[in-house]
Amino acid sequence: MSTNKKRMTAAVVGLGLVGTLAACGSSDGGQVSGDPRTVTLVSHDSWAASEDVIAAFEKQSGYKVNVLRDGDAGQAVNKAILTKDNPQGDVFFGVDNTLLSRALDNDLFQSYEAKGSDRIKAEYRVDQKQHRVTPVDTGDICVNYDKKYFADHKLQPPRTFDDLVKPQYKNLLVTENASASSPGLGFLLGTAAAYGDTGWEGYWKKLEANGVKVVDGWEQAYNQEFSGSSSGRKAKGDRPLVVSYASSPPAEVVYADPKPSTAPTGVAEGTCFRQVEYAGLLAHAKNAKGGKAFLDFLVSRKFQEDMPLNMFVYPVTEGAQVPPEFVKYGPQAKDPETMDPAKIADHRDQWVKSWTSLVLK
Secondary structure, eight states: OOSSTTSSSTTOHHHHBOSOSOOOSSOBOOOOTTOTTEEEEEEOTTOOOOHHHHHHHHHHHOOEEEEEEOSSHHHHHHHHHHTTTSOSOSEEEEEETTTHHHHHHTTOEEOOOOTTGGGBOGGGOOOTTTOOOEEEEEEEEEEEEEHHHHHHTTOOOOOBHHHHTSGGGTTOEEEEOTTTOHHHHHHHHHHHHHHHHHHHHHHHHHHHHTTOEEESSHHHIIIIIBTTOOSOOSSOOSBSEEEEETTHHHHHHHTOSSOOSSOSEEEEEEEEEEEEEEEEEETTOTTHHHHHHHHHHHTSHHHHHHSHHHHOOEEOBTTOOOOHHHHHHOOOOSSOBOOOHHHHHHHHHHHHHHHHHHHOO
């Protein structure tokens, strides 16, 4: 799930919210070359896990966990590809379904079927013949809305993509650059899934005419432009609609002090695109054995149930429970837009190029 993540973690102090959501077993750092007792995870900046969960893995496995955070999802994937012959670590976590083909086409990973993969829900499984990646989490990229704004203006919030181009929502939406941001790309793919290979451009022309604002990334969109953000900034943004995550409302509640009885933001469920995030054993991992053990850990119930309140994503394994805050404030979309990773691979670059010409002209 990408990242800017994409998701109420260390990047969002206050929703932005907290400086360190959860430390890992060791400080970030480079690969400990040739040390068979250390397994190095390379990930995006939104990686987070509870200290006691990482400690339990270290005690059980005998490996020390070293974490290297490497920018947002797109940056991290691109850097991993550039360094694939001499990788920075053993396992890469954070490539999602929007970028998966790029990683697989560049032979970033070697085959390994993680123990416990049989518990992963069928709809999230990919690459079943070679097992180069393991699904780890899922989430929905959706338009979020500022409840107070819409109550104050006696206006119903939008629910669908079609609603966003209606006159009453003119100049209210901010989204991220689809060529540089994971949620921005996910939103673009959601419109392509909803309106088809030829219809999405016409939709974006309407969206542009209705005053959509495009900024570089999620942090700017949510914490600076969005009026509903609890970022702690004195001057709030003036856009009550933002492309973010279905898990953003529970994050607003979890990190609020005092906690509100209801989430201050809501989700337009008819605008959601389902994102799936994967991990894989890097092709030239120095500690392949340790990397395999870590992949097994990522699909374990202990880690799967630890993820929601650390990275604000949903588990992918059968039987893993989500915290009550997710059930109450951030339920998954009932009918999100989806797209086969193969189709994303075939069209992504051309769609982004066309989108850039259309919207950023």
